[in-house]
Amino acid sequence: MTFDVAGDAYGRFMGRYSEPLGPVFADWVGVRRGERVLDVGCGPGALTSVLIDRVGVDHVAAVDPSPPFIESIRGRFPDLDVRMAPAEQLPFDDGLFDQTLAQLVVHFMQDPVTGLGEMARVTTRGGQVAACTWDLAGDRSPLAPLWSAVRRIDPGATDESYLPGAREGHLAELATEAGLLDVETAELSVTVTHPDFDEWWEPYMLGVGPAGDYVVSLDPTARDALREECRAGFPSQGPFEVTAVAWAIRGRA
Structure with missing residues (x-):
C-alpha cells in the first residue's frame, strides 16, 4: 500500500504514536554509532530522525514508495540518502548495511516475505x-478504540486485524520464511496523552490508511454516529491516555 497523503497529515494521524515508538524500537534493536543503517518504509521520518540522531545522517539511508512522504523527508533532511521504492525492490547493493529496520511497514508490504528478504539481502552477512x-x-494498537467502535456499529466492517504481522507470532513467521536467522521477538509499547477527544478524533478525518479511508467513506450521519460511539469510550472531559503495543522481531541476515 502506498500512502497518497501529505507527510504532515500522516504525522498528525500516526506520527503521534510512531514518533515515541521510534526510540523504543531503536533501543531494542541496539542501533550503535558507526553502523550503516537503512530505514525501510521511512514515511515522513519518524524513525529516520532517531537513527540520524544516533549514528549521523551520513550513516543513514531511507526508502519509501510514497511520493508525498519522499518530498516530506527530503525537506526535513536535505543531506539524507533517501530513495523512492517499495520494500520488495530495494535500490541498494547486497550487504551494504549493518542494520536494516522497518517500523510499522510490514502491515502494508505487498509481499512481506519478499520485502523482509530484500531487507536481509541489503544487510551485511551477520548484520541485523x-x-x-x-x-x-x-x-x-492505537487504532483499537476506533475499530472497536466500528465493530459495535457495523459488525460486518473489515478492520485491519487481517494485515500481515497483525497477530501474535505472525511477524516472526514471516521473518523466518524470509530466511532470517536467530529470530527474537518482543512487545514494545508507548503511551500517548491526548488533551481531549476532538484532538484524538480529528486526524481520522484526514483519510490516512485503512482507518481514515473507512471514516471518510461514511456519510455524515454514519460518521457522526461513529464519532459519538468513540466518544463514549473516553472520559467526558480532560486529557486521557492511549497505550499502544507493537510486535517486534530482530534476526540475522
Whole structure:
C-alpha cells in the first residue's frame, strides 16, 4: 500500500504514536554509532530522525514508495540518502548495511516475505534485520478504540486485524520464511496523552490508511454516529491516555 497523503497529515494521524515508538524500537534493536543503517518504509521520518540522531545522517539511508512522504523527508533532511521504492525492490547493493529496520511497514508490504528478504539481502552477512508492527489483531494498537467502535456499529466492517504481522507470532513467521536467522521477538509499547477527544478524533478525518479511508467513506450521519460511539469510550472531559503495543522481531541476515 502506498500512502497518497501529505507527510504532515500522516504525522498528525500516526506520527503521534510512531514518533515515541521510534526510540523504543531503536533501543531494542541496539542501533550503535558507526553502523550503516537503512530505514525501510521511512514515511515522513519518524524513525529516520532517531537513527540520524544516533549514528549521523551520513550513516543513514531511507526508502519509501510514497511520493508525498519522499518530498516530506527530503525537506526535513536535505543531506539524507533517501530513495523512492517499495520494500520488495530495494535500490541498494547486497550487504551494504549493518542494520536494516522497518517500523510499522510490514502491515502494508505487498509481499512481506519478499520485502523482509530484500531487507536481509541489503544487510551485511551477520548484520541485523528488525521490524515492528502494531498488535491490530489483539486490539492493542492505537487504532483499537476506533475499530472497536466500528465493530459495535457495523459488525460486518473489515478492520485491519487481517494485515500481515497483525497477530501474535505472525511477524516472526514471516521473518523466518524470509530466511532470517536467530529470530527474537518482543512487545514494545508507548503511551500517548491526548488533551481531549476532538484532538484524538480529528486526524481520522484526514483519510490516512485503512482507518481514515473507512471514516471518510461514511456519510455524515454514519460518521457522526461513529464519532459519538468513540466518544463514549473516553472520559467526558480532560486529557486521557492511549497505550499502544507493537510486535517486534530482530534476526540475522
